[in-house]
Structure formats: C-alpha cells, structure tokens
Amino acid sequence: MPYELKHVFASLPQMERGQSKVISGDPKGNNFLYTNGKCVIIRNIDDPVIADIYTEHAHPVQVAKYAPSGFYIASGDTSGKVRIWDTTQKEHLLKYEYQPFSGKIMDIAWTEDSKRIAVVGEGREKFAAVFLWDSGSSVGELTGHSKLINSVDVRQKRPYRIVTGSDDTTAEFFEGPPFKFKFTLKDHTQFVNSVRFSPDGAHFATAGADGQIFLYDGQKGELVRSLGGDKAHNGGIYAISWSPDSSQLISASGDRTVKLWDVDSGSALTTFSFGSEVADQQLGCLWQKNHLLSVSLSGNINYLDKNNSNRPIRVLKGHTKSIQCLTVHKGDGHSYIYSGNALTRMLSLTLCAPRWDSENGETECFSGKGHTNSVCRMAVNQNNELVTCSMDDTVRFTETSSKDYSGDVVKMDSQPKSVSVSSEGVSLAVCINRIVLLKDKKKVFTLDNLDFEPEVGALQPKGTTAAVGDAEGKIHLYSVCGGTLSSTEPLLEVAAKLTDLSFSPDGAFLAALDEHKVLTVFSVTDNYAVKGNFYGHHAKPVTMSWNPDCEHIATGGMDMNVYVWDINDEDKRIKLPDTHRLHHVSSLAWLDAHTLVTTSHDASVKQWTITY
Structure with a gap:
C-alpha cells in the first residue's frame, strides 16, 4: 500500500454541562471507550495514543459498552438505535441492530453471560427495554419510572438483578429473568444520575444530583448505608465506579472533586480536587484495573494517583469539537502539530489550541484567554x-x-x-x-x-x-x-x-x-x-x-x-x-517528506505514512 495510518490522536469525549458522561472499559482491562458525536473512541488505557474510532452510527452516540465476553460492543445513539458490533476485527462488522424505543439512549448494561442487554434513556412511550442480544426478543419489562432514565446496571452473577436511576428522583429494582418490577427506592431527593453494581454482586450504589451516594444489598435491594453521612459531595454526583475487588468506589462530582470511598466504613479515603473553573467539574469516572480515570467538563481525561491527590499522573488533552486548521513545526528536537478548533459554546472564551508531539501524542494546550471565535488559519x-x-x-x-x-x-x-x-x-x-x-x-x-x-x-x-x-x-x-x-x-x-x-x-x-x-x-x-x-x-x-x-x-x-x-x-x-x-x-500538513497529518470535524488528528 502506498499509504498507511501511523497514528490516531483521538478526540476527547464530547461533554455537556449538567450531563453525566459514561466511560467504560473492556473486561480484560486493556482499553477504555467513550463517545464524541457519531464516533465511538476506543483507546488503550496504558498507551492512549493507540486508538480506534468506530464511525457507523447515523446519529450522535451517547454510550458504548463492551460485552463481558469482550467480543462485542453495544452502542446507543440519540435516535434510539442500538448497534452491536465486533471488536476482534479492524472492520468492526455489524452483528445486530435494534431500536428498543424511539429516543435518546442514555446507558447500556449486559448480563455476565453476554446474552441479554438492558438499555435506558428518553423514549416517547417507554424509557427502558431488556432483550436478547441475538434476536431482540424481550426478556422482561423495565417499568415504573415517569421521566428520563439516566443509568442502568445488571448484577454480574445469578440471580440477576437490574437497577435503574431516573430524573424522577427514584431508582427501580427488578428481578429476573424475565425481569419484573420489584420495588422503588426513594432515598434521593433529586435526579439519580448513576447506578452501579459491585463486580462481586454483593452491593449496588446510587448517586444523585443531591450529592448523596446510597449503598444497597445487591440481591435484595435493601438499603445498607449512605456514604459520607448526610452528603457525599457538595455538588451533584454524575458518575460512580467500583474497584475490581468491590471494596472501594470512586465518585465524580460537579463540585470539581473525585472522591475515593471505603465501602465498609462509608468514609472518603482520598479527595482529588481539581481547579476552580466551571470546566473543572467532573462528569464521568472509571476504575479499570489499577487505573482511576475521571472526565472533566472540558473533556480532559485525568489519570488519578491514589498516593498523591494533589495532581493527576497524566491528563489527556485535545479537542472535543471540530478542528478547523493545523500547522506543523520543529523545535527542541521534536516535531509538533498545532491545531485550532471552532469555539465551544459551553465554556469560557478561551479557544483550545493544542500542541501535539508527533511521536507520542502527548498534548499541551495553550493557557490563558485566546481567540474568542473560530480559528480560520494558522x-x-x-x-x-x-x-x-x-x-x-x-x-x-x-x-x-x-x-x-x-x-x-x-x-x-x-x-x-x-x-x-x-x-x-x-x-x-x-x-x-x-x-x-x-x-x-x-x-x-x-x-x-x-x-x-x-x-x-x-x-x-x-x-x-x-x-x-x-x-x-x-x-x-x-x-x-x-x-x-x-x-x-x-x-x-x-x-x-x-x-x-x-x-x-x-x-x-x-x-x-x-x-x-x-x-x-x-x-x-x-x-x-x-x-x-x-x-x-x-x-x-x-x-x-x-x-x-x-x-x-x-x-x-x-x-x-x-x-x-x-x-x-x-x-x-x-x-x-x-x-x-x-x-x-x-486541513492537512506535512511533517516530513513521507508523513502527512490530516484533521477533520471529527475532532481527531491522524498521521499517515506515504510511500512513493
């Protein structure tokens, strides 16, 4: 081939203020994935420069989750479509496509045998469905909520249980299969943003906009305790994620902190504090093997250090919106790529202009107040x-x-x-x-x-x-x-x-x-x-x-x-x-006679090796 894709410097998650962002991992612990526009981005957790982008959705994608087997990913978009596609081949062949309801898919969960899928979101007549992955046949009814459902999770051992969290301030508990409504959990006073079972199935936790986290028995659904007493965070909590051994969990909040909790005592072991800007609100998190990740409203992905809460181990930066232009420059013995994007409507007037190291993809953003509208050329x-x-x-x-x-x-x-x-x-x-x-x-x-x-x-x-x-x-x-x-x-x-x-x-x-x-x-x-x-x-x-x-x-x-x-x-x-x-x-530019860099409105930067 006269050309070969050398690197993909992927976009960051596309964020929305007041909206939680689901990031998830593969069962082997090697990759994590998130969404931006119509793309699902898969990145290696140890070396995030290794990235892959799935682009087959016709509408913006909200969430993507690996099957426990690791062979497939289910992704849901704003139209209500759920696509199940292969992870083992570069082409990511489509296995099945379903439309469980008409409306935005907010969250997806698989049973541990990779045979059943629960999806929730914003439907017209219903807000949730649970079905067999290979036929689409229903395996129960997830009813009881009166408003948009934000989150769903399935107990990863038998007997299966499903829990959902909604804007109606309640969480619902279901037994099955076939899954049937058991009872309503009414401990939260505001939106329930995230619900997650522990890996061992012994507990599940719910987190809400009221700043509270409640812990329940994983099989019976009975309240065990709240974490942090009356309030776990001073702001709304948008995401929670369990440790692999089920003894701890992390929570991400709009108060610009991520907290590490000891489940048995219900107390916070560590508080990771971020900046003072709106963009520093934490809207997503993931515990994957030894990696603790959080996502800021800016889109930055933070690798947290349990031994040092003062600063992350690393921060993945880049673009969340379309890239308008780029240029290249050599200095300090490195080749750098500069890219400029359209103005984001959600944050401040500072326009992101990342500098990418062409070899390792490490990114630095210019600080301070930059342009107040789209960058045309550079x-x-x-x-x-x-x-x-x-x-x-x-x-x-x-x-x-x-x-x-x-x-x-x-x-x-x-x-x-x-x-x-x-x-x-x-x-x-x-x-x-x-x-x-x-x-x-x-x-x-x-x-x-x-x-x-x-x-x-x-x-x-x-x-x-x-x-x-x-x-x-x-x-x-x-x-x-x-x-x-x-x-x-x-x-x-x-x-x-x-x-x-x-x-x-x-x-x-x-x-x-x-x-x-x-x-x-x-x-x-x-x-x-x-x-x-x-x-x-x-x-x-x-x-x-x-x-x-x-x-x-x-x-x-x-x-x-x-x-x-x-x-x-x-x-x-x-x-x-x-x-x-x-x-x-x-936009495009040459790093050298055989390396071409391209950008697009998918917010990613790609390097190509050209052979004449």
Whole structure:
C-alpha cells in the first residue's frame, strides 16, 4: 500500500454541562471507550495514543459498552438505535441492530453471560427495554419510572438483578429473568444520575444530583448505608465506579472533586480536587484495573494517583469539537502539530489550541484567554511564533515556547479569512474586502476599496511576492517591497472561486485549489505558466499542503478523500479514501517528506505514512 495510518490522536469525549458522561472499559482491562458525536473512541488505557474510532452510527452516540465476553460492543445513539458490533476485527462488522424505543439512549448494561442487554434513556412511550442480544426478543419489562432514565446496571452473577436511576428522583429494582418490577427506592431527593453494581454482586450504589451516594444489598435491594453521612459531595454526583475487588468506589462530582470511598466504613479515603473553573467539574469516572480515570467538563481525561491527590499522573488533552486548521513545526528536537478548533459554546472564551508531539501524542494546550471565535488559519513564522487568524477579527502572535496566550494581538478592520507567513518576518492577512500586510506584529500596509472579493492569500517563502485569490477564480499578484504591496503582472485565472493557495517551499511553484475540483500548479520561473491541472476530487477541495520535496502536493476536500499528486505527472497520484469517514478533511500538513497529518470535524488528528 502506498499509504498507511501511523497514528490516531483521538478526540476527547464530547461533554455537556449538567450531563453525566459514561466511560467504560473492556473486561480484560486493556482499553477504555467513550463517545464524541457519531464516533465511538476506543483507546488503550496504558498507551492512549493507540486508538480506534468506530464511525457507523447515523446519529450522535451517547454510550458504548463492551460485552463481558469482550467480543462485542453495544452502542446507543440519540435516535434510539442500538448497534452491536465486533471488536476482534479492524472492520468492526455489524452483528445486530435494534431500536428498543424511539429516543435518546442514555446507558447500556449486559448480563455476565453476554446474552441479554438492558438499555435506558428518553423514549416517547417507554424509557427502558431488556432483550436478547441475538434476536431482540424481550426478556422482561423495565417499568415504573415517569421521566428520563439516566443509568442502568445488571448484577454480574445469578440471580440477576437490574437497577435503574431516573430524573424522577427514584431508582427501580427488578428481578429476573424475565425481569419484573420489584420495588422503588426513594432515598434521593433529586435526579439519580448513576447506578452501579459491585463486580462481586454483593452491593449496588446510587448517586444523585443531591450529592448523596446510597449503598444497597445487591440481591435484595435493601438499603445498607449512605456514604459520607448526610452528603457525599457538595455538588451533584454524575458518575460512580467500583474497584475490581468491590471494596472501594470512586465518585465524580460537579463540585470539581473525585472522591475515593471505603465501602465498609462509608468514609472518603482520598479527595482529588481539581481547579476552580466551571470546566473543572467532573462528569464521568472509571476504575479499570489499577487505573482511576475521571472526565472533566472540558473533556480532559485525568489519570488519578491514589498516593498523591494533589495532581493527576497524566491528563489527556485535545479537542472535543471540530478542528478547523493545523500547522506543523520543529523545535527542541521534536516535531509538533498545532491545531485550532471552532469555539465551544459551553465554556469560557478561551479557544483550545493544542500542541501535539508527533511521536507520542502527548498534548499541551495553550493557557490563558485566546481567540474568542473560530480559528480560520494558522502558521509558524521564523521567530517560532504561532500566527493565527480568527473570526474574532484578530491576528494573534503566540510564542511556541511560552505555551500561553501572552503574545501580541493585532485587531483587523474586518474578519480575516487566511494568514500566511514568510521567512522575512512578513505576514499577510486576507480579510473581508481588504488585504493587510504585517511586520513586527504590526499592520504596515492595507489595501482596501478593492474591485474584487479576496478569499485566500499566500506569501512566497522569501516574502517578495504575495498572491491573493478571489471569488471569481482570479489570482492577483503583488510585489512586496518596503512594507507595501504593489500590483504586478500577470493576472492568473483558474476555473472557479479559490479555496486555497500556496507557494512551494522553494518558491518555484504556486498551487491553487478551486471550487470546480481542480488543482492548478503554476511555474513561477516561467512567468506563471500552467505546469499542470490535476483532477480527482468529486466534491469541493478545501485544503492543500506542499511536500518538503517540492515535487508532491496533498489536497483534501468535502469528498473525505486526500490525494497526493506528483506535479511532474498529472496522471500519477495516491488516493487516501475516506480519510476521516464521517466528515471532510478540514486541513492537512506535512511533517516530513513521507508523513502527512490530516484533521477533520471529527475532532481527531491522524498521521499517515506515504510511500512513493
């Protein structure tokens, strides 16, 4: 194969304030999984860079759970569909698909023999169902609740029991199979967010928005005690998870803490405190072998240290929303990937701009207050500054070594669409109805009152020439001299509106992408004569990147495909089909001559090895 997927830097869980997030593990303890949009993400718990993404749901997925056998995963989406799919093969073949009710699936639980599945959520006529995994036949009725059911769990030994927790402030206890309503548990005063049986089946616990955790007998459903006295947390509790030996459990709360409990005494052994921001609320947790994980409202996944409650062992960071752009940079002996996303609507105005280590996937996010709207384009200049333009009408210069938004901000007179840099310290910002030249982090020249609508711009690497593509398919060339822009010949034309424009690293070629799915390469040294027209995309291409060898160029588009073109042979190309499957390729860049990085609206970053 001329291409191979090298790394997947997966998205974080997509979070919602006031909504618990289910993360679960496989029975062998090697992997954990969670959901983001229409994706189910499976990650190795010891090495989270090892990741796999399941993308076959047509609607956003709420929850996914391994069967106790480990051979299958059941995942449920917002339409009420439950898909049961294979885990042993890369293709994740679908085994069965059911729709137990019409509405959002909130939680799923298997019986220990991997033959029965209980699902709960927000249905129109019913809120829960329990059925055989291979036929869909009902094995009981889970009735009694009057509102959305948030959580369900099954006792992992016979006799089987099911417990559910609901927004109606109650938990219901069922015996079976076939499963029948036994009685209602009314100890909580607010929403019941999480219910979980201990692995040995001796107990189950319920946790609610009232900050309380109650412990019950696993077979009879009788109340044993509450944990922490009158209140386990000062805020609502969104998730609980048992230790493998059933002697302890952890709880995640909106009070920005995770607590480790001794079940016999009902007392907290350790309290893990996070920051003071809303984003530090803890909405999910998982105890997997020796790993204790929690999920923050920001989406960060925290590996907790039982011996040190002051700081996590590690924190997995990244994106929870679609990635708009990326760039690459080498420094400190490492290759780094920078990515920018759309503004999240739930948190503060700080825009996440992670820096990924290209080898191990370790991620650092810039701290402080960044852009207040979507980042459109980014590049790294010769001063090792990350230059970004945003829909907040600014161009920002951020030192890559500082890792925080303490750099200079240049306010534009209109919204910037693209930004490019040269080796001479010059930057070019193409904005609505104007072109702006910047030097030393200041505006030095502006062209406005244009007779065309600029869409995208590019600076020649040495900064002597600027190219600006417009909405009519014309490319305007400017000479850059003395901090000014002077129009120069020739006026270039392509088939349609420009979507991207870029000079080759050696400045010998100019490549243009247009909405008519054509890549046009001009030879700069031959007075911009057309070197070649490259066809292949069957939907609008939106991004491109020159290979460092200046002989290949990669393009990505709305058809979800990436093509790597040989500019010396129009018929020679490498096709990477369905690069991100669910969404189009939003940006791409080369780490080196054989390593291509792509991003998409699935919030993941992928590395590909290309062989010519």
